[in-house]
Amino acid sequence: MTTTQSPNAAPASQAPQQRKTVTSWAANYLDERTSISGVTAYLGRKIFPDHWSFMLGEVALYSFVVILLSGTFLTFFFDPSMGHTTYEGSYVPLKGIEMSIAYASSLDISFDIRGGLLMRQVHHWAALLFVASIGLHMLRVFFTGAFRKPRELNWVIGFLLFILAMAEGFTGYSLPDDLLSGNGLAIINGMVKAIPLVGGWISYLLFGGMFPGVDVIPRLFVLHIMLLPAILIVLLGMHMVLLVLNKHTQFAGPGKTNENVVGVPIMPVFAAKAGGFFFLVFGVIMAIAATFTINPIWNYGPYDPSPVSAGTQPDWYIGFADGALRLAPGWETELFGLTFSWNILIPMAVLGLFIVLVMFYPFIEAWVTQDKREHHLADRPRNAPTRTAIGAAGVVFYAVMWAGASSDLIATHFHLNVFQVTWVLQALIFLGPIIAFWVTKRVALGLQKKDREILLHGFESGRIVRRPGGEYIEVHQGLDEYESWKLKAFESPEPAKVRPDERGRITTGTHVRAALSRWFFEDRIEPVTKAEVERASHH
Amino acid sequence: MAEETKMQDVELHRDAALERSSEFENPGLPPHRKRQTDLHPEKAKRAERTVFTWFLVSALGSIVAVAAYIAVPITPGDLTTTRMNNLLLGLGIALALLSIGIGAVHWSKQLMSDEEHVDLRHPTRGSDATRAKAVEVFTLGDQESGFSRRSLIRNSLIGALAVVPLPAVVLFRDLAPADEVPTDVFAHTMWEAGTRLCLDPTGTPIRAEDVSYGSAFHVIPEDLEESEHPLDEKAKAAVLLMRLPADALNESPERAGWSYDGIVAYSKICTHVGCPVALYEQQTHHLLCPCHQSTFDVKNHCKVIFGPAKRPLPQLPITVDDEGYLIAQRDFTEPVGPSYFERLHDVDEDGHVQVAGTTTEQRA
Numbered sequence A: 001m002t003t004t005q006s007p008n009a010a011p012a013s014q015a016p017q018q019r020k021t022v023t024s025w026a027a028n029y030l031d032e033r034t035s036i037s038g039v040t041a042y043l044g045r046k047i048f049p050d051h052w053s054f055m056l057g058e059v060a061l062y063s064f065v066v067i068l069l070s071g072t073f074l075t076f077f078f079d080p081s082m083g084h085t086t087y088e089g090s091y092v093p094l095k096g097i098e099m100s101i102a103y104a105s106s107l108d109i110s111f112d113i114r115g116g117l118l119m120r121q122v123h124h125w126a127a128l129l130f131v132a133s134i135g136l137h138m139l140r141v142f143f144t145g146a147f148r149k150p151r152e153l154n155w156v157i158g159f160l161l162f163i164l165a166m167a168e169g170f171t172g173y174s175l176p177d178d179l180l181s182g183n184g185l186a187i188i189n190g191m192v193k194a195i196p197l198v199g200g201w202i203s204y205l206l207f208g209g210m211f212p213g214v215d216v217i218p219r220l221f222v223l224h225i226m227l228l229p230a231i232l233i234v235l236l237g238m239h240m241v242l243l244v245l246n247k248h249t250q251f252a253g254p255g256k257t258n259e260n261v262v263g264v265p266i267m268p269v270f271a272a273k274a275g276g277f278f279f280l281v282f283g284v285i286m287a288i289a290a291t292f293t294i295n296p297i298w299n300y301g302p303y304d305p306s307p308v309s310a311g312t313q314p315d316w317y318i319g320f321a322d323g324a325l326r327l328a329p330g331w332e333t334e335l336f337g338l339t340f341s342w343n344i345l346i347p348m349a350v351l352g353l354f355i356v357l358v359m360f361y362p363f364i365e366a367w368v369t370q371d372k373r374e375h376h377l378a379d380r381p382r383n384a385p386t387r388t389a390i391g392a393a394g395v396v397f398y399a400v401m402w403a404g405a406s407s408d409l410i411a412t413h414f415h416l417n418v419f420q421v422t423w424v425l426q427a428l429i430f431l432g433p434i435i436a437f438w439v440t441k442r443v444a445l446g447l448q449k450k451d452r453e454i455l456l457h458g459f460e461s462g463r464i465v466r467r468p469g470g471e472y473i474e475v476h477q478g479l480d481e482y483e484s485w486k487l488k489a490f491e492s493p494e495p496a497k498v499r500p501d502e503r504g505r506i507t508t509g510t511h512v513r514a515a516l517s518r519w520f521f522e523d524r525i526e527p528v529t530k531a532e533v534e535r536a537s538h539h
Numbered sequence B: 001m002a003e004e005t006k007m008q009d010v011e012l013h014r015d016a017a018l019e020r021s022s023e024f025e026n027p028g029l030p031p032h033r034k035r036q037t038d039l040h041p042e043k044a045k046r047a048e049r050t051v052f053t054w055f056l057v058s059a060l061g062s063i064v065a066v067a068a069y070i071a072v073p074i075t076p077g078d079l080t081t082t083r084m085n086n087l088l089l090g091l092g093i094a095l096a097l098l099s100i101g102i103g104a105v106h107w108s109k110q111l112m113s114d115e116e117h118v119d120l121r122h123p124t125r126g127s128d129a130t131r132a133k134a135v136e137v138f139t140l141g142d143q144e145s146g147f148s149r150r151s152l153i154r155n156s157l158i159g160a161l162a163v164v165p166l167p168a169v170v171l172f173r174d175l176a177p178a179d180e181v182p183t184d185v186f187a188h189t190m191w192e193a194g195t196r197l198c199l200d201p202t203g204t205p206i207r208a209e210d211v212s213y214g215s216a217f218h219v220i221p222e223d224l225e226e227s228e229h230p231l232d233e234k235a236k237a238a239v240l241l242m243r244l245p246a247d248a249l250n251e252s253p254e255r256a257g258w259s260y261d262g263i264v265a266y267s268k269i270c271t272h273v274g275c276p277v278a279l280y281e282q283q284t285h286h287l288l289c290p291c292h293q294s295t296f297d298v299k300n301h302c303k304v305i306f307g308p309a310k311r312p313l314p315q316l317p318i319t320v321d322d323e324g325y326l327i328a329q330r331d332f333t334e335p336v337g338p339s340y341f342e343r344l345h346d347v348d349e350d351g352h353v354q355v356a357g358t359t360t361e362q363r364a
Helices: A012-017 A022-034 A037-043 A052-077 A101-111 A116-143 A152-174 A179-193 A199-206 A216-246 A266-291 A316-327 A342-359 A361-369 A385-404 A407-413 A418-457 A481-488 A508-521 A530-537 B041-071 B079-110 B128-145 B151-163 B166-175 B182-187 B230-237 B253-258
Strands: A084-086 A098-100 A260-265 A333-335 A338-340 A459-466 A472-477 B117-120 B197-199 B217-221 B239-243 B263-267 B279-281 B286-288 B295-297 B303-306 B318-320 B326-328
Touching (some): A052 A116, A052 A216, A052 A266, A084 A101, A116 A152, A116 A316, A116 A385, A116 B079, A152 A179, A152 A216, A152 A316, A152 A342, A152 A361, A179 A199, A179 A342, A260 A266, A316 A385, A316 A407, A342 A361, A342 A385, A385 A418, A385 A508, A418 A530, B041 B079, B217 B230, B263 B318, B263 B326
Antiparallel strands (some): A459 A472, B286 B295, B295 B303
16 A cells, blocks of 8 residues: 555645545545644644753653553452452462452452553553653753743643642552551541641541541542543643643754744654654553562552551652651640641641742742743753752752651661651751752852853863973863854843832832842853953964 | 943843843854765665664564463462563563664654754734734623623622532532541540450450560450441551560559559550551660651650650550450540541540640650
8 A cells, every 4th residue: 555655634735636545535534524734734844842851741741641551451450449358369378368349459450460460560660750750850841941931831730730640649559458558548647637627527528437437449549540630631731732832942052042943843753753752661661560560569468557567658759748747846736725736737838838839930030030031942050050059959858858758767777866867857958958059059150160161261172282392281172153152142140230110219029129139140150252252262 | 341232122121130142143053964874875774674673573572462461371379470471461562662662763863854943933922913802802792791881790690600619518528427527536446444455466355464574565455346347446446555664664643543563555546647656666665656757655654755746645544354354444535646626625534644744845
């Protein structure tokens, strides 16, 4: 069969010139009913810029597809009931043990259904990769300033996707009803109960009466396979539509400006690369799932409120929340006959504040800089030292909480006292971000200085030359115009000055903003000027 | 010099940081460099063969996976067959997927055009004409509906819409039994006067003389299995039992009658967020919660000496019956497990004895 190179929906105007092929017939059939040629014409040759860091979001997208595929397989075999049964499956150590039907069906998937264990492990590994790649994708977007106008809303949507991914992870982790997942629910129960006024009611309604009850897993199942994925897919769709509308950011480079986008067209190169990349991501997940065990629920046993083993860990992405709980001081007050559990409310509030700050960072930065322009060129992190330092401080804050979730394992592995590990982490949660901010800013400024040095004096070529006078020098070699443009093309704003408004007044808000603007932009390395380059070239 | 550079000509906010545009000219796209496959047809041919081979390997991988599915069945009770099935099936599929990916990427990198293209960006906002049209649409909509003008029906619609979700809120009340309220289920456990303390999970009653020094007994009420929801009851009633040497035990006088011959019983449910406090350090007589490291001192009525928990573990008053078995004197005098807002209402005021000095300054 001969086919043309044209995509399914070849433009109608070309159709008469083409030979009658199945493809052209199908394209015509579809177009006459959907006018899909317009979509192809609009999207088909759309340009996508290329950079390795732009693939992080793709990893997230593709691992989500893998999650949907493997998850659908699992739903065909999983029974979320908390009713009691006696295990009679293949796994001998648990034979004859009383357990919930959910746990028994998870064991059946693992041991008695061909490919079931593989799919469970694909699902779990893909979920871990999903959250990890979203996290890295967000860091890329943050540190390159790709959240600036007009992409602030897409940052917020992406952040909601991150939260939803964690919620999906937690609900999924709870479903097998093994000892660890039940223990995770016990902790959630304890946290919920601490909420003033409504906490007791939420716990009571969530668990259908007493904890653990017989209702919570079917309820989490519905959230996990229907409600949360539905919201996730809608937001993901919006994320993609905005990505197409705003066009992708690109790094400054020769020929690349804020007004254009340079790269490869969707059809065929980007489609081939991205399509191929999907299979690579899927393949890597599959290979890991085939060879590395994850969440061996059969080792934990069915949920029982009484036993628990030392060194229990949540999945990595919940670690920061668990760590926050561990590092909190043991405060609780009883006022007017009511109990306020600060040991739980404070970490919850701190996490909430952290989340809100990250989610609204684009608006905060825009307010400080008062930058109303559209930005399509991604910053190199060094060229925005204060933002990079803020990001590093945030990363360290998160990392300390995350380490907190493993305080007992740190203690046992390094033969330390768990109390001392906790005290050190408690101090680090305050000091760490400050140190990280300062160090990162210095490093960024240092790198900017290095760029400047290279622009003015070239780089050390490693070639040693002996001069007629006997003196040895190392030859410095200049960059070509394309290479040097990458180092030159960045903005370095000066702090805003305090100026009176139309009515000649200077308000407190203006002062505050000017102070913040100074904080944000004061330490700066002046971009190289033409005059400097000329002067340097005379040396 | 810097002073001579022109300012950005976009509308700058009064308080905006000052931006200077670069003095340098963008050199434009670097010249396109042809690849080996562009220059030498035989190399393109070889790349084509490589891509073909990868796609062939992929098909082989799929066949391997299907063959593994059939050839390595799971034999019930034999875990090695489960493992082999998982491994071969997964490696076959992984080979099939990875080969498609490698082939497609190789194709795109070696054989498809690598010429860079340029698209122009446009401001995201709609054009002035489009925006004017949008305003007109809203204006017409407003005029034709009278949305602004007829404020009475507009406001009553907003009011009705605000109230309409209320039934949905009410509907969720029956997520939990309607004849109870939360504190009913939090306040009490199934311990009562005369309930025997039994070993978890066997249910064997415990004689006082069998409780040795140095180990913690994991305890459940004797009739736990007969209860309607054993797991729910166990989640509240789980208890730890320890015998301490008389000189180690530092009991407050009001609670002296709650222990029996150096044997004390405490709730196993952590007062922080409700994990089982499962680790007993026999030298120091400390109980450690493995979830968040709250540490309780059994010598001093399980006061918190470290970690995020605040309250001591509730103590179960115990004694022995005629046959020498350990029994509960009554239920706990306060709710077990994590704190909740109305918790103090559920503390039994007659029976409860506060542990003296439970504040933070007592901490080691």
